[in-house]
Amino acid sequence: MIREIVTYDVHSKKNPEVLSRKTRKVKDFSARETVECIRDLNDTLDDLIRKEGNKRGAIGLSATQIGVDLAISAVTLGKERYILINPVLIEENGKQRLFRIGCFSLYEYRAMVRYNDDIVIAYYDPEGNRQKLSLQGDRSCVVQHEMDHLVGDLLFERLRNKQKDLFVPREAMYRDGTVPIENHGDIFESLRSKGFTKVIPPVIWYSSLFNDYTDYCAYVDKIANENAYLLDMVKRYTPEKGRIIEAGNGTSALSVALSRQGYEMLYCGSDTDMLELAKRISEQNKTFVSYKQSDIFRLPYEDESADTVFSYEVLETLSDAELASALEEGLRIASFYVFMVPSIRIVANTLKGNERLRSVDDWLSFLEKEGHTVKEYREFDNGGYIIFVIA
Ligand SMILES: [Zn+2]
Secondary structure, three states: OOOOOOOOEOOOOEOOHHHHOOOEOOOOOOOHHHHHHHHHHHHHHHHHHHHHOOOOOEEEEEHHHHOOOEOEEEEEEOOEEEEEEEEEEEEEOOOEEEEEEEOHHHOOOEEEEEEEOEEEEEEEOOOOOEEEEEEEHHHHHHHHHHHHHHOOOOOHHHOOOOOOOEEOOHHHHHHOOOOOOOOHHHHHHHHHHOOOOOOOOHHHHHHHHHHHOOOHHHHHHHHHHHOHHHHHHHHHOOOOOOEEEEEOOOOOHHHHHHHHOOOEEEEEEOOHHHHHHHHHHHHHOOOOEEEEEOOOOOOOOOOOOOOEEEEEOOHHHOOHHHHHHHHHHHHHHOOEEEEEEEEOOOOHHHOOOOOOOEOHHHHHHHHHHOOOOEEEEEEOOOOOEEEEEEO
16 A cells, blocks of 8 residues: 655654654564555555656665654665664765765755665564674665664764755746856855755765765866866867966866866866865865856956866856856957756756756857857767857
C-alpha cells in the first residue's frame, strides 16, 4: 500500500512526533507490523521513484516517514532494492565528505551535510538473516541519512550551520512560478529578502566541489578540460598574449588556465569569500591573475582596454535589464563578450537554485532585441549548456 509521507512543516518549523522518535528494533521478523511496514515501504518508495526518478542512483525511505516507529529502511542502490532492518554502522574510514542531499520529509529543501565517505553496515534482511554491506560515496551518504531517520534525526543534527547549509533548490522555487533572478554575488541576501530564509552562499557550494582534490592544480586541470570548448572559443577571439577579463564569481579556474597559456588575465568577482578562494587557487598554480572586487555592471577598467570578456555560469542569474547592462558594460571594455549559460535542458541537480533558464531561441531573440551581433553560438547536447560570442 502506498502511504502518505510524513513531512516536516517548514513554515511552522514543527517536526511531526514520529519523525523525531527513536525507532523500536525489530524482534519478530514475521510479525504483522513488520511485514506490513516492509510492504508499504516498498510500495511507497516504488511510487516515489516512479514520480521523481533516481538520478543519483541511490534513494531511500524509512519507516518513520510512513508513520511507523520500527527500525526499517528501504533503499534502492542502482537497480537493487535493500530492506535494512536494525541497521548499524560497524566500520568507517574516518574520512568525511560534504554531500548535497534531499529528503522526502523535507521536500522543498536540500542540504549540504557531512557523512562518512566509506562505511560498512550490518543489518537484517526480511528473512531475519544478518547481512553486511560496504558503501561509498552517494550510496554511503543515502544509507547514513536513512539510519539517521531511525534514531529520530531528520538531518538538522548534521548541519554545521542551519542558516547556510539548508537551502531551497531551483526545483522548488520554480513550482509557484517565482524564480528569483539575482546577481550571483548577492544571491544570499536577495533571496533572504524574498522570504527564502535558507539559501546556500556560493562559497559553501564551491567548497563542496573540492572533495576530490588535495591540490588546486588538479582542480584547474579538470575544469579547464571540461570547459575546453569555451576556452578555445575565448582564445579564437583574442590575439596571442592578449588581455582577457573574466567577469565571474566562481573559483577563477579558467582564468588561471588561460594565465598559464600566456594571456594577461584580469578577474572580477563580488563575493569576498569567493575572491579569497580564487586567489588561493591562483597562488597554488603559480599564475598571476589580477583580482578585483566588483560586480559585473561596473567593471573597474577603461574603455576598450581589453580584447575579450568572458563569463560562465553567471549571466543566467540576471533579469533582462541587468543582463542588458552587464553585456553593455563588457562590450564597453572589450570587442567580444563570450559567455556560457545553462540551457533549459540542463539536469536540475547541477544547479545552485538562482538560475533563469532559457532556450537558444529565447537567448537569440533577446540578444537581437538588444542590438548585439551574435558572432557564433553552440549548444551542447549532453551537458545542457550554450556558449555565445557577441560583439
Ligand atoms: Zn529522509
